[in-house]
Amino acid sequence: MSGDAGTPGTRPGAGSMTPGDDDRSDDQDTLLEFPCEFPVKMMGRDTPEFRANVLALVELHTGPLEPERIQVAQSRNGRFVSVTVTVNAESKEQLDAIYRELTAHDDVLMAL
Numbered sequence: 001m002s003g004d005a006g007t008p009g010t011r012p013g014a015g016s017m018t019p020g021d022d023d024r025s026d027d028q029d030t031l032l033e034f035p036c037e038f039p040v041k042m043m044g045r046d047t048p049e050f051r052a053n054v055l056a057l058v059e060l061h062t063g064p065l066e067p068e069r070i071q072v073a074q075s076r077n078g079r080f081v082s083v084t085v086t087v088n089a090e091s092k093e094q095l096d097a098i099y100r101e102l103t104a105h106d107d108v109l110m111a112l
Helices: 048-062 092-104
Strands: 036-045 070-074 080-089
Touching: 036 048, 036 092, 048 080, 048 092, 080 092
Parallel strands: none
Antiparallel strands: 036 080, 070 080
C-alpha cells in the first residue's frame, strides 16, 4: 500500500502530536469558561434543616449567597424540595468541590 496511512493501530495524523499535546488542565476538560454563572440544584426532603444545610455547604465554597440567587420549589406532594443556587463559579475545581460536598451529605438525595 502506498500513501501516508500512519502507524498501524493509530489514527491518521496521530503521529504528528508532540509530547504534552494531550496534557490538559482541569479547566480545559470542560466547555465552561470561568468565571461564569452556574446553577447548582440540590434535592432532598423538605425540612428546614435540609435547606439550611445545603446553603451552608455551598457557601463554604462561594461565600455568602444573595437571596435572589436562591430558588426553592416543592414537589407536588410537598415531601421533597429542590433548592437551586446560582453561583459565580471561578473554576472547575470549585464546582467539583461543591458537588463532592453536596453528594457526601446524607440529606442530599440528588445534586445536579
